[in-house]
Amino acid sequence: MVNKSALVYDDLRQKIDRDVYQPGTYLPSENQLCQLYGISRETGRKALAELAEDGYIQKIRGKGSIVIEHRQYEFPVSGIVSYKELAEKMNVTTENVVYGFEEHVSLPVQMFTSLRVEMTAEPVTAVKRLRVIDGEPDIIDKDYILTAIVPKLPKAAAQDSLYAYFENDLGLEIAYATKEITMEPANDEDREQLHLDPGAYVAVVRSVTSLADATPFQFTESRHRADKFRFRDFARRTKK
Amino acid sequence: MVNKSALVYDDLRQKIDRDVYQPGTYLPSENQLCQLYGISRETGRKALAELAEDGYIQKIRGKGSIVIEHRQYEFPVSGIVSYKELAEKMNVTTENVVYGFEEHVSLPVQMFTSLRVEMTAEPVTAVKRLRVIDGEPDIIDKDYILTAIVPKLPKAAAQDSLYAYFENDLGLEIAYATKEITMEPANDEDREQLHLDPGAYVAVVRSVTSLADATPFQFTESRHRADKFRFRDFARRTKK
DNA sequence: ATTTTAAACTTGTTTAGACAAGTTGTCAAT
DNA sequence: ATTGACAACTTGTCTAAACAAGTTTAAAAT
Numbered sequence: 001m002v003n004k005s006a007l008v009y010d011d012l013r014q015k016i017d018r019d020v021y022q023p024g025t026y027l028p029s030e031n032q033l034c035q036l037y038g039i040s041r042e043t044g045r046k047a048l049a050e051l052a053e054d055g056y057i058q059k060i061r062g063k064g065s066i067v068i069e070h071r072q073y074e075f076p077v078s079g080i081v082s083y084k085e086l087a088e089k090m091n092v093t094t095e096n097v098v099y100g101f102e103e104h105v106s107l108p109v110q111m112f113t114s115l116r117v118e119m120t121a122e123p124v125t126a127v128k129r130l131r132v133i134d135g136e137p138d139i140i141d142k143d144y145i146l147t148a149i150v151p152k153l154p155k156a157a158a159q160d161s162l163y164a165y166f167e168n169d170l171g172l173e174i175a176y177a178t179k180e181i182t183m184e185p186a187n188d189e190d191r192e193q194l195h196l197d198p199g200a201y202v203a204v205v206r207s208v209t210s211l212a213d214a215t216p217f218q219f220t221e222s223r224h225r226a227d228k229f230r231f232r233d234f235a236r237r238t239k240k
Numbered sequence: 241m242v243n244k245s246a247l248v249y250d251d252l253r254q255k256i257d258r259d260v261y262q263p264g265t266y267l268p269s270e271n272q273l274c275q276l277y278g279i280s281r282e283t284g285r286k287a288l289a290e291l292a293e294d295g296y297i298q299k300i301r302g303k304g305s306i307v308i309e310h311r312q313y314e315f316p317v318s319g320i321v322s323y324k325e326l327a328e329k330m331n332v333t334t335e336n337v338v339y340g341f342e343e344h345v346s347l348p349v350q351m352f353t354s355l356r357v358e359m360t361a362e363p364v365t366a367v368k369r370l371r372v373i374d375g376e377p378d379i380i381d382k383d384y385i386l387t388a389i390v391p392k393l394p395k396a397a398a399q400d401s402l403y404a405y406f407e408n409d410l411g412l413e414i415a416y417a418t419k420e421i422t423m424e425p426a427n428d429e430d431r432e433q434l435h436l437d438p439g440a441y442v443a444v445v446r447s448v449t450s451l452a453d454a455t456p457f458q459f460t461e462s463r464h465r466a467d468k469f470r471f472r473d474f475a476r477r478t479k480k
Numbered sequence: 481a482t483t484t485t486a487a488a489c490t491t492g493t494t495t496a497g498a499c500a501a502g503t504t505g506t507c508a509a510t
Numbered sequence: 511a512t513t514g515a516c517a518a519c520t521t522g523t524c525t526a527a528a529c530a531a532g533t534t535t536a537a538a539a540t
Contacts, residue, residue: 002493003492004494005494029519040494040495040496041497043494046493048521055418058416058450058452059521060453060503060520061501061502061520062504062520063503063520064520066453068450069358174477176295176308176475177475177477178472179472180473181471182469183423183443183466199439201441201466213298213300214264214300214306226423227423229421229422229423231421232418232419232420234416235416235417237415243522270491271489271490279524281525281526283524283525285491299491300490300533301492302489302532302534305491481540482540484540486536486537486538487536487537488534488535488536489532489533490531490532491531491532492530492531492532493529493531494527494530495529496526497524499522499525500522500523501521501522502519502520502522503518503520504517504518504519505516505517505518505519506515506516506517506518507514507515507517508516509513510512510514
């Protein structure tokens with residue numbers, strides 16, 4: 001038996017997703033949750049806090065937890081989710097073309113200087129992939145994975161899913177990422193792979209992903225067709 | 241005396257910002273925090289959880305809380321922060337030109353349909369502002385504020401800071417926002433106000449901001465020069 | 481010297497209880 | 511009818527304690 005609060009969180013979230021608890025209505029009170037799930041109040045509160053953090057509910061003191069209209073899953077960049085996981089959530093046919101694979105090259109540090117202060121040109125495996133969505137090439141992903149963490153990356157992992165390989169096969173625990181979104185003019189490679197006209201722009205998402213022990217191990221530059229790009233965010237106002 | 245955990249959070253964050261606790265080193269253990277601040281363990285854990293959520297530390301079971309390299313404040317869109325608050329954090333000279341002010345107009349619902357399912361063309365006050373940074377016009381902000389919540393918006397509030405007016409003068413409690421970033425071709429108004437060439441692109445941030453009682457009250461379309469736009473995000477991997 | 485074991489640390493989860501503080505409805509006094 | 515006080519709800523914060531589980535170090539056994 002593990003993690004009651006996570007079970008409660010999952011159950012409540014599922015019921016919100018399935019409109020058992022509809023937007024504008026209140027969830028059962030904290031004391032009622034104690035009875036419903038046979039838990040203590042703090043355990044229920046932990047689940048509610050996470051729902052609030054993720055934008056499912058708004059807690060109102062003295063009244064209760066009201067369900068708010070929630071963002072549906074958005075393609076292709078919110079949180080840390082692998083391309084394959086996203087593709088499965090959406091109803092789209094996707095293709096994944098590995099068109100570059102180099103081992104023992106140096107990390108292009110200048111590409112990620114704005115994301116991290118100190119960085120060295122450590123040896124990495126470089127993977128270039130083209131994401132084709134509904135028959136149209138939409139995204140170029142350039143991944144650089146530290147050789148120190150992943151000595152021998154199988155090409156099949158790039159073809160399938162890097163995240164599945166890291167987590168399931170290697171047992172790596174991916175914890176967090178810092179990412180940055182900018183708009184830049186398309187370069188020759190963009191124009192060729194994404195079939196863009198001269199003068200076109202691309203949305204560039206650069207990210208540094210770290211493990212649970214706080215070591216960064218994956219650097220990604222993701223270049224999106226401007227007209228297909230969409231990023232959605234939920235943010236809370238931090239008082240003072 | 242109020243909110244011990246927030247006090248501990250502030251103190252630790254300040255010490256991280258000032259490099260008293262440097263990236264790569266560990267914070268005092270939870271039991272040490274109890275002694276240091278005279279608090280119970282759960283109170284300290286609450287502060288640590290928030291620091292982890294905000295990207296300041298990474299908790300490692302069995303070891304401790306390690307300080308990680310933290311994003312510095314980014315112009316102009318991360319979290320819910322007013323333009324004025326951001327401008328004060330950065331070292332830039334800014335100007336704020338109100339070039340549109342209309343009362344009792346209808347909310348342009350089609351502009352925000354992707355952010356909210358149900359919406360009606362309620363009466364709003366419409367404000368158009370041009371943000372000039374270091375002498376260059378960089379951002380157009382179009383705000384639509386519900387008349388039902390803010391019956392009479394003083395023009396001076398638009399000139400100064402809408403958020404300061406909402407929070408300090410009206411006592412409104414701003415709680416959360418959903419926002420969406422897309423890239424779109426510049427329209428005539430963009431080209432004129434931002435001095436753009438034909439064929440240029442702009443980064444568009446549309447957001448719906450809600451109060452603590454979960455009622456949405458402010459709709460904003462923010463249009464940025466593509467070459468100046470930058471968005472930074474910290475995300476944690478949610479397991480399973 | 482190497483391996484195993486155990487102790488002492490760390491964080492993770494849960495409990496039961498207390499009190500503060502915001503909201504709502506009821507009933508009594510006006 | 512209006513007002514005021516109160517009770518009964520709600521969430522917010524904090525405590526002290528227990529046990530689980532991961533990490534590290536050192537002592538003990540091999």
